[in-house]
Amino acid sequence: MADYGRRSGDDADESRPLLHGDDEVDDIDDRRGSLWHRIVAPLKHPESLRPLEKALLLLSLLLLLLFSVFVGLYAGTKSRLDHIGGGGRDGNDGKVPGSPGGATTCTSQRCVLAASDILHAIDETVDPCDDFYAFSTGGWLREHPIPGDSGLFGMAQKITSDNAQIIKDIVEVGDDEKKLHLSGNSEEDRIDARSQAKLRDFFQSCMDLDAQDRAGDGPLLDVIDELRERLVGKGDEPLFATLARQIDDTPVPPNQPPSRSPRPHPPTKSPGPLPPAAGGRQKRITEALAWAHARGLPAFFEWDVQGEPVKDPAFGTAYLGPSGLGFPDKAYYDDEDEIEFYQNVVEQSMLLLDEAERRHKHAGSSDKVGHSKAPKSSNGKAAKKLAKLVVELEKSIAKITPEAEDLEDPLATYNPTSLRQLSYLFESVDWPTYLSALSVRVPKSVIVQSPSFVKSLDSLLSRTKTPVIEAYLAWTALRTLGLYLGPSVPLRKPIDALDRRSKGVDEDAKVDREGYCLGRINEALGFMAGRFFVKEAFSQDARQQAQNIIEGIITAFKERLPELDWLDDKTRAKAQIKADAVTVKVGWPTSSPNTTDAADVDRFYSDLKVDRKDYLANSLSSLSREARRSWARVGRKIDKGVWDMFPAEVNAYYNPGNNEIVFPAGILQPMYFSEFWPAYLQYGVFGSVAGHELSHAFDPEGRLFDEQGRLHDWWTNDTAKAFEKRKDCIVDQYAGYTIPDTHGRPQHLRSKFTIGEDVADAGGLAQSFRAWRDHVASTSSEPASILPGLNYTQDQLFFIAYGIGWARNIRTQEAIRRLRTDPHSPTKYRVIGALSNDLNFREAFGCKAGDRMVRPDEERCSIW
Template identity: 35%
Template sequence: MTEQRLPRASTEQETAPLLRDPEEADAIENGVNGRDGYFSGQRNVAYREQVTPLTKILLVLALILLFLSTIFFGLFVSAQRKLNLERRPNPPAPPPPSPTAIPEEPVCLTGDCIMLSASILSSLDTTQDPCENFYEFSNGGWLRAHPLPPDKGSFGAFESLEQDNERVIQRILEDSSSTASFTTSYDDHLLAKLRGFYSSCMNESKLDERGHEPLMAVINNIRHIFKGREVVIKEEAEVNKFKGLTAALAYMHSRGLDSLFSFSIEGDVGVDPNYLVLWFSQPSLGLPSKEYYEEDDIRDVYKSVIERLLLIVSEEDEQALSRQSKGTLPFVEQSNNVWPPWHWPPCDEDDERNKKPINKTKRAHELAKKVVKFESEIAKASLDLDILYQDPIATYNPAPIFNLTASLPQIEFARYFATFTPGKFPDRLILTYPPYAESLSEILEKTSGDVIEAYLVTRAALSLSSYLGMDTEAWQAQRTLVETLNGIKKGAVGERSEYCVGQVEQALGFAAGRYFVNETFGGESKEKGTKVITDIVKAFQTSLKGIDWMDEKSAKAASEKAEAIRVKVGYPVGSPNTMDPASIATYYRLVTGDEDKFFENVLSASISDEIRSWHQLGKQRNLDSWEMYPSMVNAYFNPPSNEIVFPAGILQPPFFNKDWPTYLSYGAFGQVASHELTHAFDSAGRLYNQKGKLEEWWTNSTSEGFQVKQDCIIEQFSEYAIDDGKGGKLHVNGNLTSGENIGDSGLIQAYRAWKAQYNSSYEAGNEYLLPGSPYSRDQLFFISFARIWPRNMKAAAAVQQIRTDPHSPTRFRVDGTVYNIPEFAQVFNCSPTAKLNPPPEKQCIFWGSS
């Protein structure tokens, strides 16, 4: 008789799902209790056959195992059912503030939803009260899981996403198969240039082998040009100390090396915002801001770095002269005759007359002190950053070119301009701060030629030393300053590949962006990202009717400006066009990609940028151009062209994903979009009309009402302070950060935009709930906003941010923003005495109430 066998249960039937609906748990429990027929059938089969002693033993063991399995399975199902019942909204609600209960509706249980929910929940610190410290509540888990890397002064969600984007580009640069689908000759050219640039940066042995040679080539050119290409005695050099200054500055500025002053090509916002004219401004400094020159410890470090750089140049001179005497000097160096016959560092006049032996270490020390003093005076003469960044009226000073040439006679501007725009001499320009040119002239007049020369040399060395091998003295000298200013652990250096990908992006960002976009920005990303933005614009226009400080006439004009804003998302389609490799190749035609010459590759990129910029002088703005490349984790509002721009690089998690529920996208990316939109109406942006022209287009009463609100937010943020790392506190500069703080207040527009589209989005299935989350959609909207701002920082880096960055520290960008949004306190059921639920008279509400 044939033995009857029952089919074995499949693995899927044996294993319970990770998450299960209570009704499904009930069904499984009933199935377990109803297995008598199965067991009895198995017994009947067994007893039909002859049973041996071994079989009896095996049967007993099998029955015991089945019995134990049944018990454990029953316990598991019971526990699972209890867990599911506990998650139902029936238990009494905990005391406020607390998450709201989950509505009885379907929850997304896909793998992506589970991972998304886990990511959000793991970032939280639920020991914190969201109504008292929303930043820590939303980000405490993330901050613990992402300790500050030793090679960085700060690290947050932005930097984390930057690393993710850089890994995508790194694969493109290292794996040729990743770009096999790009078959045009232009793509071959671009990819070869990108990969050559990257390889030159990664070839550390070659960089160390070259030593200081590429830096010295630049420095020797600066010195040779500054000296007027003539051998002169000391007294004549003093009389003619400005002889080669103009040419030396032109040489440096054409390579992106900032010194003494700076020029930029921007729109004439007072006449025609799209007509590009010349702007004259102060230079960047060797230290981040003028405050650092008043601190003894920082100034001493800076002075020692300058001294080291001067000594390095002196030592390189000696080695070069030694090679020259032995006939081993490379032909290019001999032919240029750049090795100076003068003493370096330049000697004192008395020493020169008395022919005293030169103590180069002592001389470098003294000269470094004078260079730092010289630069300190330039810093004092410069305009404060809060005015430079926040007051477009104060910094718009059109003038005939004569005003500049008369104020700064030490510079031959006709000769200077000939370097950049042959045959063109602008007759008009914009001065951001007219007194600076006169102050600079006075500083130059009282400064000796050797100090000016040393200043130019050290500015170049500081800017370019980071592109040398890490074994070089110059690289190590500049790194000392970087470590000090950012609080970085001495000797800590990050992954070389991360650095090199960043250099490729800076030099060839639009080229790399073509392949980055192909990898990361497909499907409906652009359409859905654009919808978030346009919904927020509509919400802003609607809110204008309820703003108490804005009258009807100004509200109408504001609505028209919002309607006129150009929205750019993902990547440029103009010049260059991400979809057109020929236009990108033309854009970067002057950038080299030599596999053996990283330093020269960087310089070629700087030269290309300068030529491209100056070429626009006197022309109309290209309205299709972008200021940021596609992989950048950032966004911007450009007042003269009245546009908001969002690169594909920021349209990635934790900011955006086309498949997320919309309450998350509107909370995270919606904050980015509303921030940039609000910049069009912040303390500076509001002064530009819908065509980008600088004029007062609000009524006087509206402007006065806005000023009251601005004063309120300046006062609010000025009360926030950080630890300065020296036992004291450093307060936020409310004036410097007011524009960005007002921009952050636009979060309420993102919230309103999400609410406005909620019903249609819900019907379309785009407001689905996440598994395991005890938070409501409204709460997750605000949590999603806060989760883009976690940041660990060293005290030194935080101090630098306070002094130089128009953005407030991220902690205050979170808590300071929701402080002024009553809807936040309502959503989290905050008590009337909660820190983030202040009375209305304490809040700075710009955009009306719901």
């Protein structure tokens, strides 16, 4: 999966897109807050201008705009010539190889604005053969600082913000039917109006901070009470009342095992009866975990539902994997500064939880708004010790959690396990009872990604006293749901501090609440919002053009296969079959739900009730619904029409089980794609994205799945060894790249973790360039054109567009978080790493041996 931007709070300010719209700028470009929108905005109010005034104003502003642009083009070109000497490294007056013969300069409005955008994005004081990332993104990075409440801001976040503004236009309209963008009074219109109201209610519940403050911490305490009741029974005392006696009087470390009866030896694979339920503690842990997991609370372990990769990729199968950490990655638990801060956050949370429970007991169970005066707590010492034990428990979970790169191996993580085997492997849970609480169809077997983790976790739970598990579950609920509380609610504050810390955001930074809430709409109601987004922002023509580019990429990949001498004939033939079988999905799903069908979208979300005044309840309902829908796929044939991303999402992915590449409409927007762009820009940005996803079918993980999505190593031994050798070349290269931590110390990339994405980046770029060249050859009768005022060839502009697409400013803390958790390399090295190995780039810019962007031939890495 490519990392083009997630549904997080990384929102953006405005900037000009890489290329604007048609000669007649449409409403979509207006919504993106472009320069052209700001110029023609007065014309959107015809009642205020007479026809002649409108015509004169439009003409005057157009002339002024064109004059300003040409001045900028002249200045930029002169600056570039001053620094580089004109037209490339060879000093050949712009005759750098890569422009077809007879190329002409395009002077249309779009081309002029595109040239202006490129000049604003690049930094021509930098030699492209020295640091192409700085050259292609330097101007954009200077003009787009990180918003105060975000950890990063890049091109992907800019598009995400632009897409969110389109959704905002939908949710902020009133009830007047004329504002609903509907064509009449049909049944479809009425259903769309109902969907629009649901989107609007969710948005308003998120934006209504006063209502969230009035609700206080009561709703979250109800969740914790539910968890507690299932683990220890319903009691009248606050959480810390009983813990105070247990911990203050007898401070027991979490590794002292309670007594337990002996169990039989683990079974073999032969069928047999399940072991008897242990009762007592096992029953309580089972009920608590089932209740937590049904509501999306990530306690101890987690589940995913995918196809059974060996027996039947279309059969819904439950995967059990590691989870349960409060930090994003296990590496944080070895960082003294981070663990000290984290310990304080958990301690503050426990103290506040103790105070909140005492306050509510004092105020009465019917008054949980969190504003009554609380009696003074007497359990501060217990809360502090308990917080320490919770952190120690998480440290123990971190120690047994596999490294992220180990979980990337689909063969090593494929461990089919019967319920009987699982019941002996993980004795702390009554698995038949647990799975019956989550799934309509109790599976006969599951896939355990890491048997060693599961066995060690069972041992850890058996050694951990129940009060510590109780506090850990309470903390898990707090850290998961705390940000859904109002800003003035005390229980939110330590969770907010932890979130800000991970992104490097100042404590007093103002939150872009609107951007956050628009992102939450996409998480909770993504296909519903996507229906309206697609209608506004993505045409059938754009979809067809994107599909044409993708088909060209697949063709280029197949053309490349015979040229790879490290592939033997048998593996090459099967690779050709797999490439031919790749399913391409573009824009929006047509089933589960069909976003072109208002009724289908309405049915899809019919089980999600939205209360305009209760944001926490809406969020909990959404989390529970996602868990319920996921478990509903177990034991059933998986609908291959299901998408794992929403239409407005700025991302793309490859699904090995379906052998499909998927591109939501959200990523097919300027600055990544426009149906009106010159082909070299389309292929430079979106083409490389398409090639990236296709290359995932043949990366270290994807290559182990065949054309039908079945998991097995279909490569011959010699070819597999040759692939591993080339893969190791890339691993070694990227391991040499570093980023500074908060103390300025260099931190090396986890190249064994990022290798799949690094292989896809290089392969995607190579296939896209080849596909673009094929496109040029197939359309040779059409006049070629270059952009005005830019002394760059089409080949160079292809690579410039690629570089601009990865522009991103990022804070140090956020960069370190991603270094530890993200399977993608930092965007700087996604550009430098791929291009420094690319011979087409070297030729396009006339780079020479010894330049920093040129790898010596003996060090150059290439796979696809």
